[in-house]
Amino acid sequence: MGTMDESGLCVSECSRCPALVDSRSRIVNGTGPEDADMLFVGEGPGAQEDSEGEPFVGRSGSVLDDGLRSVGLIREDVRITNCVRCRPPENRDPTTEELENCRGYLEREIDLLDPEIIVTLGKVPSEHLLGRSVAVTKEAGSIEEVRIDGTPRRVLLCVHPAATLYDRSQEDTFTEALERAASLAGVDGSDGGSGQTRLDGF
Ligand code: URA
Numbered sequence: 001m002g003t004m005d006e007s008g009l010c011v012s013e014c015s016r017c018p019a020l021v022d023s024r025s026r027i028v029n030g031t032g033p034e035d036a037d038m039l040f041v042g043e044g045p046g047a048q049e050d051s052e053g054e055p056f057v058g059r060s061g062s063v064l065d066d067g068l069r070s071v072g073l074i075r076e077d078v079r080i081t082n083c084v085r086c087r088p089p090e091n092r093d094p095t096t097e098e099l100e101n102c103r104g105y106l107e108r109e110i111d112l113l114d115p116e117i118i119v120t121l122g123k124v125p126s127e128h129l130l131g132r133s134v135a136v137t138k139e140a141g142s143i144e145e146v147r148i149d150g151t152p153r154r155v156l157l158c159v160h161p162a163a164t165l166y167d168r169s170q171e172d173t174f175t176e177a178l179e180r181a182a183s184l185a186g187v188d189g190s191d192g193g194s195g196q197t198r199l200d201g202f
Contacts, residue, residue, distance in 0.1 A: 002105070008112055009034060011085055016101040020086035020094075026053050030081030030109055037185040038078040039115040040064070041106070043124040043160070044094050050087035055080045056161070063161035063174075064121070070175055071182040081109055083125050099128055107149040116185045117143075118153055119177070122160030129155055137163075137170065141177045143184070156181045 002014035010029040015021050028045040031054050040056075048058030056064050065075055084094040084102040094102075110118065120126040126134040130146055139157045146155050158177035163170045 004105075004108070007034065009109055011105050014085070014105075017084075017086065017098045020084065020088060020098060023089040024086035025050050027085045028053055028055055028082065028087070029085060030079055031055055032076065032079035034079075034113065036077065036079035036113060037116040038073075038181060039110065039113055039118045040078060040080045040121055041118060041125040041129065042080070042082045042121045044082050044084040045087040046091055047087070049082075055082050059165060060161040063164055067161065067175055067178045071178045072187055073182060079109075079113055079115070081106065083128050093124055099124075103128075110148055110153065111151070116154070117181050118148075118155045119158050119181045120155060121158055122163070126155075126157045129153075130157075136160075137173065140173045141180055143180075154184070156184065 001016055003012045004010065005012050011027050014027060024045075028049050042055060042060075045055060046058050046060070048061070049055055055061075064080075068075060068078065083106060084098050085105065086102075088094050088098070118129065120129055123134055123136045126136050126139075129148065130144060134157060136157060136159055140159045141157070143154055143156045145152050147153070156177060158181070159170050159174050161174065164174050
């Protein structure tokens with residue numbers, strides 16, 4: 001079915017989703033420290049991510065990087081992953097079956113990381129991890145405790161970074177959710193990103 005590397009975090013081979021095997025150029029695994037306190041979960045790789053092999057490196061990634069900086073973090077401080085690791089054709093949403101096929105990899109990543117807070121970026125990851133329908137614009141910034149693979153996890157809902165590109169009014173919603181996540185993970189963003197690069201030890 002699928003093959004993981006030694007860390008258990010990276011899928012090196014998988015052919016569970018025929019349509020995604022056709023559309024991907026590579027599997028895009030999560031990135032960031034293996035002991036990060038914050039885990040961001042997106043929907044799935046887009047064209048740029050598929051081409052570079054890293055999550056959130058396109059326009060959405062720039063928005064995420066800017067948002068992180070505004071709360072005193074940089075990308076290297078956090079872990080970033082997706083619900084599905086292969087780019088869906090024409091950037092369509094992943095199907096329920098594709099989400100389920102990839103779920104075990106995500107659960108494994110969450111289990112190994114054991115983050116303080118999981119931030120879901122957009123409707124798809126929010127609904128996937130909460131197991132219910134989510135009005136993400138309305139619910140952004142709220143926190144829910146949810147069992148993931150049997151373990152209670154704190155999940156903070158957030159709009160997708162791309163939403164701020166189409167609707168400027170969502171910028172504040174996005175930044176406020178990141179502020180809340182940073183404070184829950186023990187980061188005080190008051191230094192505006194200058195110097196604070198670790199979540200622990202401060
Ligand atoms: N959007 C996502 O949901 N994930 C990515 O990796 C990039 C854009």
